[in-house]
Amino acid sequence: MNAEETSALLVELAASLFRRGYSVGSAGNISARIDDGYLITPTNSSLGRLQPERIARLDAAFRHVGGDRPSKEVFMHRAFYEARGAACGAVVHLHSTMATAVACLPDLDAATAIPPLTPYFVMRVGRSLPLLPYYRPGDAAMAPAIRDAARAAPAVLLANHGPVVSGRTLLDAVHAAEELEEAARLFLLLRGASPRLLTPAQVDELLATFG
Template identity: 45%
Template sequence: MTESEARDEICRVGRSLFARGYVHATAGNISVRLDDGFLITPTDACLGFLDPARLARLDAQGVQTGGDRASKTIALHRRIYAAATRFDAQTRCVIHTHSTHCVALTLQPHAEDEELLPALTPYFVMKVGHVPVIPYHRPGADEAAEAVAQAIEARGAQGTPIRAVMLERLGPNVWHDTPAAAMATLEELEETAKLWGSADPKPAELTAAQIDELRRHFGARW
């Protein structure tokens, strides 16, 4: 994907997420890792009305070289790229949203090391995988970036690389090889959170045998 194509794709994905209610107001951001740096949506930009020419451009060291002022989350995105590419070198896009149903789940009491969701559906297991909940830190805090990087390293070392984390009270960060693939992961995560939040009583999760079958047939990383 060329830089020009990446700029257009970031804007297309932003419009799609905004139009369907996955992001609102100026919440959320999208970045793409280039061969020699990064593109990221500007600070306080609405993802539904992005201009390809005004996306922030940064060099490989994270120094801004063009566009509007970069989102403060670029530090977190760079930590995600650095950690995630150890287990998947094709990681090229990170999306962060304040998706309603994901955030709602973290407003309920939960254990310190709890994951956001159980193995609820086969497509959640195959397309998303484990989603660690990162304890609350203020937006842009270095501690949050460090905790996310540690979660990626720990899961990768266990042989179950992750594609998403959930920042408590803020929202999910998901990553993949293209903006379209990252958006699909985000969608599956948010819709599974919606299912879990609306289910009463709560359903049983998939069995160990069912999950093993998904590993064997589809390479699920669970």
């Protein structure tokens, strides 16, 4: 898929997320790897009103080379691309309601904020969802923490902020972000109910089968 096709798909998927309430106003940002660099949503843009020709274009060193000025959180995306290498073809950062609600809870396990409740959470999001400390939005100081966590996990939850999810492709990353939001909804519904979790052996089997 070339840069123009990727840009068009990014606009289409971003609008779908916006229509379904995964982002509001100008919240959230999405990026995708292309042959000679990256595409990322512009700063202060709405995911529901993007234009393909205005998507910011970055070179392989993350320098702005085209389109509108990139999101102020480009460092967040860069941390994932650097940490995960070829396994990361796109990054989605949302302020989706349920995942952000979980990110505001005080008693989470920092190693895995949402436990393995369903097979599709494990298949799309991974073995664990690290919870990172609070940083001010746009604060590049969070990049090392994201980079460290992303080496072992394809998604993280930013305390009091929201999820950042990567995938091998743009579609994979969006699907994973959607699955994380549903897992967060289940987690909130089941709080205090001692739910049955997938066992470590079941998680291993899922990851061995589906990668």
